[in-house]
Amino acid sequence: MEWQSQEMQEQQQQQEEEYLQFQIQNGICGKVMTDEQMEELKKQIVAYQDITKQLAEMHKTMSAHQDLTGTWLGNPYYEPMLGSFGHKITARQRWTPTPLQLQILENIYNQGNGTPSKQKIKEITVELAQHGQISETNVYNWFQNRRARSKRKMQVSPSEAEVSPQDLAAKERRSKPENMEFLDNSAQGVENFYYQNSDAGLDQLMGKVECSRVYDPYSSNNLVEQYGLLG
Amino acid sequence: MEWQSQEMQEQQQQQEEEYLQFQIQNGICGKVMTDEQMEELKKQIVAYQDITKQLAEMHKTMSAHQDLTGTWLGNPYYEPMLGSFGHKITARQRWTPTPLQLQILENIYNQGNGTPSKQKIKEITVELAQHGQISETNVYNWFQNRRARSKRKMQVSPSEAEVSPQDLAAKERRSKPENMEFLDNSAQGVENFYYQNSDAGLDQLMGKVECSRVYDPYSSNNLVEQYGLLG
DNA sequence: GCGATATGAATGAAGG
DNA sequence: CCTTCATTCATATCGC
Structure with a gap:
């Protein structure tokens, strides 16, 4: 960093x-x-x-909180088929990005360069694998969802004629309860100090x-x- | 602090x-x-x-990413008991359907016609907006949850009489050892800063x-x- | 007040 | 890509 x-x-x-x-x-x-x-x-x-x-x-x-509940799927990852009793007992079947993974993903996403190619996804997967269990599908899905949901968010209030950054930010800020506001401000303060x-x-x-x-x-x-x- | x-x-x-x-x-x-x-x-x-x-x-x-929709800004929602000095001008953090809205939603839901579809949701939202603050996302989520939970109820209720492992697991899952109090702290934000x-x-x-x-x-x-x- | 529950919201994944 | 589902998270509410 x-x-x-x-x-x-x-x-x-x-x-x-x-x-x-x-x-x-x-x-x-x-x-x-x-x-x-x-x-x-x-x-x-x-x-x-x-x-x-x-x-x-x-x-x-x-x-x-993460320590207690967010153990994602660390080492104890075993296939459901292991369960001879027919039901998965403790295996978590859904991937959850670790903070580090998420940050990397976000960075790549914000970096523009829209849809990562197949090759790109492979690379990303390799990189992220260093920080936790992950597969290419996970990465693919993540980008898919990220894009889609970001887009949908945008279209929620396209009322104004033109979308200036101010409008956009204001809109988003409204959607975000006050708990993060100081963060934005603080980050801004830091940045522009x-x-x-x-x-x-x-x-x-x-x-x-x-x-x-x-x-x-x-x-x-x-x-x-x-x-x-x-x- | x-x-x-x-x-x-x-x-x-x-x-x-x-x-x-x-x-x-x-x-x-x-x-x-x-x-x-x-x-x-x-x-x-x-x-x-x-x-x-x-x-x-x-x-x-x-x-x-922890935002969405919005629309829960607006009216400063004063608790009746706060009375004279509402230092807790908290706006609701999450949408809660008014009885009237809930009634309408239930009606539409029971009316069959599964997925309301985008257009339908818009209409419903408009109608419900007459009875209180609401957004399309709220409606969408409501139907989503209604369907899912109705479904899950179905697998348990009819054949009730014994506790299925799923049921147990579902209930067990509820117990969350940690509550993210940081949200309260951060919610105070710069305002109380x-x-x-x-x-x-x-x-x-x-x-x-x-x-x-x-x-x-x-x-x-x-x-x-x-x-x-x-x- | 607390713990359990109900329910609004977020998100990984699947299907088309 | 878009929609939908399943699961999980977070909070509002309620009974003790």
Whole structure:
């Protein structure tokens, strides 16, 4: 995983230079922020902090849930025909994508390039097989359903003449109860943090940051390790 | 909500206080940060940013596509007992047919004519919409479930008198050890976001801000689609 | 309040 | 591709 951090780093590099200039100009070893900038900073930090906590909690909860119920069809996969009693006892007959598999699938799907060819499906299957039991049929079905249902969702309210991204998003947002809203916003905030605030000059003050290390090893860093986020 | 980030907050607050001191000392309208402080801030924000993105991605994957239809927005549904101050302005999370709607649906169902088909569903939806909030998907689901469950009832009821293994298994399946409370947490979303932290002391410095959210609706949309957070 | 149940919704898979 | 079914998930409701 590497996100889009390439551009970000470049931009940050640039900021760092301005930064140093600033420092030289002022001839002090400190940096000055306006109240406004400080406000922005505070808000950002608090936002991240809280969002992180909520996400972490959610993740923890979901993981726990998965451990208990979502054992999908791990190793104990045996054919129903084994059952001499005529009924399958414990075998789960339906494939359930693991989170990792799902993510990969989603990525491929969102990557555009509509219908994956036969060959493509084979490749995908091979890749996904590394993360759990899966077959080509599963992959095929998944794309089939994904497409169909995505499409059907779209046509639910084609009332407006033109579908601007705003309309689309608004529509989808409406269909999604409030529980995910903050996620969208947070992700957006993350994404545009450096870009959106350029005008405010906040990011200039932020300067270049290249460390992924965390301010507080106890909270954040442990948080990461605790949930295996980097794995 | 307090998780493990208590320390984090305290530390932040401490930093804040130092900033303010700086301001006073310097007697200027800006705040001065030392390099160390700036570094800390940078690290912290980047850490949050990184973690948030990863968590968001994971959550997207795990929770998968969980939306549909919609139409349960609209009327803020107040519980009678909430009375004066409905801090729980919860709109219904799932459609519930009104008695009238149910009656009509049952009639149509008993009327034979199996699958209502797309067109039929549209008509039914229109009719039912006169008696309450409803969408085509709701109707579709209702028939789908009605048929399926009626069918399943049929295999059990007529030959009742003993407990079939299936029946047992079906009932056993009901017991879900884990309830996803995270939904409740997340449902509070950004709205309550800042109020949850009221006791953290940090919000004193932050104020009751409600920004840190959407800076650019347009970008937000793109991101939402990119991450597929809304399905 | 809790646990069990009823039921709306999501989704893998099959059929055409 | 589209529709349908079967299964499962999640939540609203109800009885204790």
